Amino acid sequence: MNGNWYIAAFAVVCSALSVMFDAILFFLAFIIWLFILFKKKRLGKFPITLSLVVYLTFLLYIPPIDSLKPDTDRSDVTFSGKIIRYPVKTETMLQFDFKDDDTKDTMRVMLFNLDRQNPTIATIQSGASCQIHGDLNIPESSSNPGQFDYQAYLASNGIHYEIVINSIEDISCHGSDRLNVLYTMRENIKEYIYSKFSEETGAWILALVLGDDSLISKDITELFQRWSLSHLLAISGLHIGLVVGLLYFFTVKLQLLTIEKAQYLMMIFLPIYAFLAGGAPSVLRASSMVLLVLFLRKVKRKLMITDVISIVFIMLIIFDKYIIYHIGFQFSFLVTFAIILSKKWLLSSDSLLFQMLKLSFISQLVILPIQMIYFYNFNPLSILLNVFVVPYFTFFVIPLMFLLLLISPISFLHVFMDKLFSFVHEIFLRLLQGVDTNLFYPWWNGQFPTSYIVIYYTLLIFMLAMILRDRLTRAFAYGTLLTMLLVSLMLRPYLSPYGSVTMLDIGQGDAIVIELPFRKGVFIVDAGAAISFESMEATNRNYTRVIKPFLQFQGIYEINAIIISHEDTDHAGSVKYIVDDYRVNTIMISEYYQLEEELIHKQTQGEILRVKAGQVVEIKGKMFNILAPGVDNKGSNENSLVFSISLGGRDWLFTGDIDKETEKDIIKTFPDLSVDVLKVAHHGSNTSTDPMFISAIKPNYALISVGKNNRYGHPTRDVLETLLKEQALVLRTDQAGAIIYRYSENDGTFYQFKP
Template sequence: MKGYYIYCAFSMMLALYVYDNHSAVSLFLLIVLFIFQWLQCPRKVVIASALLSVLCVYLLAEANNHNKTVLLAESSTFTGEISSVPHSDGDKLTFKFTVQNEEVMAFYKLKTLEEKQQLEKLTIHQVCQLAGQLTSPSSARNLHAFDYQQYLYHQSIHWQLNVKRLDLAKCQLPTLTPLTYLTFIRQKGINYIQQNMSDPGAGFMQALIYGERTGIEEESIKRYQQFGLIHLLAISGLHVGLLTAMCFYLLIRIGITRERAITLLLLLLPVYMVLAGGSASVVRAVFMSMVMLISIKIQRKILLVDSISLAFMSMLLFKPYYLFDVGFQLSFAVSFALILSSQTILPRFHSSFSQLMAVSAIAQVSSLPLLLYYFYGVSLLSLPLNMVFVPLFSLVVLPLCLLILFVRIILPGVSELLEQILHVLLLACEKLLDFFEWIPADFVTGKPHILLFLGMYLCIYALFVAVEEGKFFVRYMFLLAALLAAQCMYPYLNPKGTVTMVDVGQGDCFIIELPYRKGVYMIDTGGTVSFPKEPWQKRRSSFDVGEDVLVPFLHSKGMTKVDKMIITHGDYDHAGAAQHLFSQVAVGELVLGKKAELNDVETGLVIAAQKQSVPVQIVQQGDSWQEGGVLFQVISPTGFEETSNNGSIVIDAKLGNLRWLFTGDLEKEGEQRILKDFPNLKADVLKVGHHGSKTSTSEEFVQHLNPKVALVSAGQKNRYGHPHQEILELLKSYGVYIYRTDEDGGVMYEFTKSQERFRSNFHSL
C-alpha cells in the first residue's frame, strides 16, 4: 500500500466527523473519497479504508460509552493520586487528581506565602487526601466561546474539584513504575529550571525542553500567538528532528556504530516523548522519527507521506479524541502540506533563503483556514516574522537551552554566561514584537462557514498542484483571496441584524449589529473587579472580560470596529472592560450620560478615548440618532439625578418588529420619572434594571410597559442574589418570558424584515 496510506487516514478522519457531528458535509466528502478510491486505487486500499473507518468509529463510540463519571457531586473527601505536574500561579494551585480511576481538575486557593512555599513541594503521583466540593466545568457561555467543558470531556474529565483542605503531611509517594518515574523526573527537571534560572529564560527553557508553557508570562504567550509564532513555544517535529540529529551525531562521534545508534534512539525517543509532556505534536513527531529510523535500520524506504499517515492513523486508533484537539489538527495540516510539497514544490527553490521563504509560506497557507476557524484571524506579519524567528529558535535558542541545562550540571560558572546570552536574545525578541505590535497588521475575518472553510482548503490544494506543475497558480491565489474577501464582505450583504446580551458574569453588555452592518453598538462592557493583592498572590494569567469574552466574541463575528460604545453609567460592572477594548478594537465614538460630575471610571475612559483620538459625546433625555432605518432615542438621564444608577443612559429603539428598552441600572425612582415624562412609553423587550435587584422593576413600570420579554444579565451564583425571586415572580405574573445569562448564557435576538427569533448559547428559545 505504498503511497496509499493517506487515503486511509483521510477516510478515518471524515468517518469520525460524520459520527460525532452528524455532518452532512463530511458524509458527502467521505462518499466522494470512497468513489475516488474505488476508481483510482487498488481494491485492498478501499477495503482497508472502509475497515479502518469502521474501526475508528467503533473506538470513538466505545470511548463515549465509557466516558462517564462514577463520582457523586455530594462527595466531600477524596483520596487519590496527583496525576499531573502541580502548577502554582500566584495564589492558585492547579493539578489533575485521580479518584476511583477518574481524573478531576483540582483547584486550590493558597492562603499564605508560607503555605505556597510548602505546597510547591507537591509532586506528581503523590497519594493525598483532599477535602473539597465537586462542580461541573463551565461550558461555552457565549457564541463561539471556548468550551471548557467539552475540552475536559475529551480528556475524560467531568468535574472540577474546588479544594478546601490540602495537607502536605498526608501526601505520600508510592512505588513508581518506569512510566510514572519518567513523569516524576519530568517534574523534577521543570522545577530545577524554575528554581535555578531567572525569567524569561526559565519559562522558555521549560517550554522548549519539557513542553511546559506555564512558566512563560501570559503577555509573552499572547504576543507570540498574535503574530502566529506560538508554534515555536511547543515541541514540534522540527524540535524532535533536531534533537534526534544532534544525538545521532554525538553517538557516532563517541564511537558507537550506526546501527547501535539507531537502536539507542529508538529506545530514547519514547522516553523523550514522556519527558516532553506527550502532546499531540510531540507524539506525531516522535512516531514519525521512529518510523524513519526503522526504515533506515531495516533498509526499506518508507515514504514520508506514509510515515505521517501511519502516525495520524495510529494516534486516532489509540485515542479518537485526538481529532478534536486544535494542536493535533494544526500540526498534521502543516506537516502534510510540507511533506507533500517536499518532493515537488520545494526543489524548485535553490537558495537557502528562498527555501526558507517557501517553507514558511506553505506552513502559513496550509494552516490559514484552521486559524480563521478557531482564532478568527491572522497577522499579516506572521510570514516575515516566521522567517526570522524559525531559524533563530531552531538553530540558536533551542540548542542554547539544551546546552545551558547540560553545562549547568557540570560547569555552573560557564552556564551563567550562556544564560545571559539567552536572556539578551529573548529580550531582543520581545522588543522586536513590541515594535511590530504598533503596526496595524491583524487581519480579522470572523469564523468562516464550514463550506467556505472547505472551499479554502480545496483552493489551497489546487494552488499547490498548480505551483508543482508550474501552471497558472496566480488564478488560484486570486480565488483564495476572493474567498477571504467574501468572508469579510458577507456581513455587509447580510440582511440579518442581531441584539446580543453577552454573558459577562455579574455585569451588563449588549451588542447591537444592524442589518447590512450599518452600525455596531455596544451598550456597556461589563468588567472584572480586582482587589489589591500581595506580590506573591498576583497571577501570570488573570481573567479579563474585555480580553477573554468581548474581543473573541467581536472577532468571531468579524467585527473590528464598534461605532458607538455607550456606557450607561460609571459602575465598574458596566464600564470596567472599556479601556481594554480601546486598545483591541476601533471605537467610533464614546457615549456617556450627562451628569454633574464624572466618577473616576468615567474620567479614566475619557482620558483613554482622547489618547486614541476617539470623540466623546455626552447625551441626555431628548437626544437621538438614526442609522439603518432604526431610531435610537435617549429618554434618560436629565443630568440632575441624585444617584449613579438613576443617572443611567436609557435607550428606546425598535429593532426588528420589537420595541426595546435598555435601562442600565435604573432603579424605581428613575422608572417613575420616565413614566411621568413618557406616559405613552411601551416596550416589547425590557432589559431589567440593576440585574434584577429589588431596587428596580416596579410593578407600575412593568404594568405600564407591558413587555413580552425580559432580559436579565447576572452572574452565576452571584453574592448579591440577583435576580431577586420577587422580581422574577412579578414578571411571570404579567406573562413576561424571562431570559437570564446566569441560566441561559449569552442570549441573541436575530431579526430580518420578515423573521425573528431568540436563541441562547445553550438552547433555541
C-alpha cells in the same frame, strides 16, 4: 498498502471531522474522493473497502466531546482511585487528574490556597493510590458565543468532572508508578535550570528544551499567537532532529559507538526525551517517526515517508483517542504532511530565502482554517514574518538552548552565553513588538462554517497539485478562488440582511452588543467588569473572557458607539479595555456622568457625546430616543442613561440601573411610551421595576442580566411576580447564558445560548 497508507489516514481524518462537526458533509467528501481515485484507476477495490472500514471504525472510536455524564454536582463525597498524571504544583494551587476505581471516570482534582510546607504534598505522585474527600462538580461550560468552553476543553481530554477539595488534609495517598521516576527527573532538571540561569534565559530553556512555557510572560505568548508564531514556543520535529544530531555527533562522529549501537541508543533515549519534554503531540509525532524509521531499518523494510507519517498518525490516535482534539496535534500533522507533499516544489529554488518563503506560505495556508476556528482571525503578514523569525529560532535560539544546558557545569562560559542570549533576544523581542504595534492588520473572520472548510481544503489541494505539476496558470486560478473564498468569509456580515442584539452573560453586570443588518453599525450598551476582592478594583476578566472573544467571534473590529448608562463598574468597567483594542467612534453618556480622566485620554480617535432627556440622536441611521435623566438625581444609578430604539420591528427600552422614582418620571414625561422589549433595570433588584411602570409600558419580553447565585438575591421575587402579572416573557442570563435576538427588518426571534 505500501504507498497508500495516506488513504487510511485520510479516512481517520474524515471520521474525526464527522464526529467534531456532527456533519455528514465530510463523509460525502471522502466518498467522492475515493470514487475519483477509483475512476482514475489509482486505487483498487481492496484499498477502498479497507478505507471505508477504517472510516466506520474510527467514527465509532473517536468520542464526541459534547456528551456529558448525567450526574449532578455533589458535596462531601469520598473517592478512591489513582493519580494518572503527574500533579501540577504551583505556589498556591495543586492540580492533577485522578481515575476513580468505581466509575472508571477520569476527574480533574483542584486545591487552591495550597500550603507548600505540608508534608502530605510529597505523597501526591504519579500512580499513587489515593482517597480524596471533596465536592464533585461538572466543569463550567461556555455561556456566550466565542467564549472559551472549559467543560468542552476537559471533555476533549476525557475528563467530565472536577473534584474541588478544601484542604491538603482531604487527600490521603501512598505509592507511585514507574513513570514517577521520569517525572521526578523532569522536575529536578527544571530546578537545576532555575538555579543556573537568569530568569529570562531559564524560561526559554524550559520552553524549548523541556516544553514548559509557563514562565514565558503572557504578553510574549499572546504576541506569538497574534503572529502565528506559537509553534516556535513548542517543542517540534526540529528539536527532535537536533537531539538526534547531537546523539549522532557524540557517539558516531567521536567514534564512541558504532552506527548500529547508536541507533539502539536513539531508540531508547527518544521515548525518554519525548516524556521529559512534556509529551507534546509535535514531540510524539517527530520521535515516533524517527523510531518507526529506525525499526524498519532493523527489520530491513522500507516505507515511503508519507506512509511513515500516516502510520504514526493512526497509531497515536489508537493510543489516545482524545489526542485528535489537541490543537498542537492538528497543527503538527497538517504542516508536516503538507511539507512532505510539497518537498519537490520547496527545493525547486536554489535561494534559501525563497525556500523559506515557500515553507512559510505552505505552513500558514494549511493551518489557516484551524487558526480561524480557534482564534477567529488570520494575519496575512504572518507569512512574511515567519520567513525571518523561523530561521532566527532554528539556527540561533533553539540550538543555543541545548548548548547552554550542556555547558551549564562550566560556570564562566554559561554565564557569558546567558548574558549574550539575553542581550540579543531582548533586541529581537523589541523588534517583534515594534512590528506588532505598527503592522498588525489581521483579518477578523468570525465563525468559519463547516462548508467553507471542505471547499477551502479542496481548493488548496488542487492549487498545490497544479504547482507541483508546474501548471502555474491553473494554480493561480485555484489560488484566486481560494482568496475569493476567504474574502467572502470576511464580507459575510456585510452581505447579511440579519442583525442581532446579544445580551452577554458577564455575571452580575451588563454588556449588550447590537449589530445592524449588513453590518451598517455596531453599538455596545454598557460593558461591565468584575471586581477583584483583593484590590477592590475592576479587572479585565469579563473583557478577556467574554466581551473580546464575542467581538472576535462575530468578526467585529470597529464599534460605532458605546452607550454607557452610568459609572458603576458592573456597567462601565470594561469600556477602557475596549477603547484600547478597538476603534470606537462615539461614546454616549448622560450630562451627569462623571467621566474618568483615563477614558478621556484614551478616546482620542472618536467623540464623547453627552445627551439629556428629550434628545433624539441618530447614529448609523438608528434613532436613539433619550428618556432620562432630565435632571441631576444626585446618584449614579438614579442618573442612568435611559433610551429607546427600534430593532427588528420591536421597540426596545434600555434602563441601566434606574430606580422606581425615575421609572415613574419616565412614564409621566412620556405617557405614550411603547415598549416590546424591556432591559429590566438593576439586574432585577426590587429598587426598580415598579408595578405601575410595568403596567404602563406592558412589555412582551423582559431581559435580566444577572449573575448566577449572586449574593444580592437578584432578581427578586417581587420583580418576577410583577413581570409575570403583566405576562412578560422573562429571559435571564443566569439561566440562559447569552440572550440573542436575531432579526431582519420587521421581525426577529429570541434565542438562548444555553438550551
